[in-house]
């Protein structure tokens with residue numbers, strides 16, 4: 001299922017309840033005072049960010065969203081109830097534009113909640129108009145209209161995880177296996193020409209073209225795409241277990257990352273030893289030992305081995321939570 005990443009809806013906040021004109025009727029008192037209550041406020045339209053890329057699908061087939069109106073005021077200066085807010089969910093990374101005035105609301109953190117359309121204030125009942133010179137006010141005000149506007153909701157994905165590695169290291173295969181992405185796979189370098197995205201338990205993983213020696217100075221393709229992973233939380237560094245010189249491959253890519261930018265260079269990194277099914281136990285153990293010498297733990301993974309894949313996915317989530 002393709003991700004919906006751009007939608008347009010109309011939404012309206014609730015109208016405020018009206019203030020009312022009422023009079024006290026008390027036993028043995030012919031003319032009671034003014035007692036009309038205020039109206040309640042209309043509900044706001046608020047947006048809340050959640051870690052679920054699929055919530056945008058819930059907007060499908062609906063284009064009008066309306067918050068409830070505030071209640072009118074009552075007798076005995078009773079105020080009408082404020083209406084509840086209408087809460088609309090958007091994925092983290094969503095940008096909501098209020099078209100009426102062009103205001104932009106960005107949702108960068110899980111749980112971030114912002115009022116995009118304000119409910120109308122409730123009107124004022126006649127009780128409030130009472131003063132020393134006006135004991136019997138007959139005026140009350142109506143509730144204000146809620147704000148309404150067309151809204152566009154765009155998903156600007158901020159990837160949590162960036163996949164790096166030499167061409168043909170198995171980055172796209174890993175993305176496809178962990179997520180529902182359909183990145184192109186090829187048994188040759190530079191299969192990936194554009195970044196691919198996928199979601200893994202709510203975390204967005206970005207796959208970019210492979211990096212080669214000299215990438216930071218513009219060689220190959222990967223360099224142009226490094227900016228796509230500049231804002232990720234962590235990197236997965238993929239090293240093919242069947243490569244001739246796995247540790248050297250690691251160092252080659254590291255050198256490019258370090259040369260590209262300090263920020264990228266400092267990102268927490270987890271090393272995945274991909275295509276583990278293609279290497280013997282001895283080879284795997286030897287590679288792991290080489291990495292340990294570099295104070296790195298290499299985690300075995302293979303797209304053909306569900307157990308390894310699951311374990312690597314668990315490591316990834318744990319690592320993300322720490323980062």
Ligand SMILES: Nc1nc2c(ncn2[C@@H]2O[C@H](COP(=O)(O)OP(=O)(O)OP(=O)(O)O)[C@@H](O)[C@H]2O)c(=O)[nH]1
Nearest residue numbers: 167168169170171172173186187190191192210303
């Ligand atoms: N046996 C085995 N083959 C794999 C595994 N993962 C990937 N491959 C193969 O390795 C080759 C390269 O895979 P890709 O996922 O396209 O590699 P990539 O790193 O995205 O390559 P670029 O996009 O060119 O940088 C393909 O032929 C895959 O089928 C694995 O776990 N086991």
Ligand SMILES: [Mg+2]
Nearest residue numbers: 171172191192
């Ligand atoms: Mg690829």
